[in-house]
Amino acid sequence: MQLLDNTTTQTLLDGQLDLWHTTFAFMKSMALKSAVDLGIADAIQHNGGAATLPEILSKVKLHPSKIPNLRRLMRVLTTTNVFSIQHPPTTEEGEPVYKLTPASQLLVSSQIPFATMLLNPMIVSPFFELGTWFQRELPDPCIFKQAHGMAVWELTRKDAAFDTLINKGLASDSQFILDVAIKLNAEVFQSISSLIDVGGGSGAAAQTISKAFPHVKCSVLDLEHIVAKAPAGTDVQYITGDMFESIPPANVVLLKFCMTGITRTV
Known part of the structure; x- marks a missing residue:
């Protein structure tokens, strides 16, 4: 092999290791998807915040x-670091104990819909065609439209299940991010009297701001089919x-997130 003549064997082995790390990186996100689908974080939480494998197994059935x-x-x-593990002392027999980390604590609260959305096959599968997308001339469809025949927001109009997936996912992330923003930068909102959330969907972000700062007149601008399902009884x-x-x-x-899946030139 000519390559071995010009490069040290260890360097090539290190290169192969880098390739393997990159090639199998998808296993991390698929493992996370499995944890979300099985409700492993909830199982640990309901077991007092720590659980062995048999205890997790029994709770996720x-x-x-x-x-x-x-x-x-x-x-x-x-x-x-989705979960942590505590091994029993080497002198004792027993099962390792798994505990929640800051990442998995989010999986028992606000971020489940967001993770579910991002790991959905409809969102993930277009990236299998990324190489093909690069070979096309601009202007061309976004990678999502190339794979599914329509952009994200077009598909939400036609597929009720996908629409629910997207709106719940974005709403959960908005709730979390705005809670953090309000806690850390409340003074920003104190000095304004009106705010409009462009592409704000169900209005999770605007509602969070409105509740925390009643003096701010909050509005959401979105497409007709989104506004038609807007919640009632809010400010x-x-x-x-x-x-x-x-x-x-x-x-x-x-x-x-309002520019996600937009195909027109701006």
Whole structure:
């Protein structure tokens, strides 16, 4: 092999290791998806915040024959800090104990819908065609439209289940991010009187701001089929419109994820 003549063997082995790390990186996100699907974080939480494999197994209702497989899954999830592991002393027998980390604490609260959305096959599968997308000339469809024949927001109009997936996912992330923003930077909101969330969906972000700062008049601008399902009984005003045509005036314009899947030139 000519390559071995010009490069040290150890360097090539290190290169192969880098390739393997990159090639199998998808296992981390798929392990996370499995944890979300199985409700492993909830199982640990409901067991007092710490659980052995048999205890997790019983709560997620898997067959005992799956313990070796579950152990391998948890090995990946502890390596990536989704969970932590506490081994028994070497002088004692017993099962390792798994505990929640800051990452998995989010999986028992606000971030489950967001993780579920990002790990959904409809979102992940377009990336298998990324190389093909690069070979096409601009302007061309976004990678999502190339794979599914329509952009994200077009598909939400036609597929009710996908629409729910997207809106719940974005709403959960907005709730979390705005809670943090309000806690750390409340003074920013104290000095404004109006805010419009462009592409704000169900209005999770606007509702959070409105509840924390009643003096701020909060509005959401979104497409007709989104506004039609807006929740009632809130102080948030929902406005039907297209951000590429006009945005109602406000002290602050909030832009969060609203450009996702947009195919037109801006």
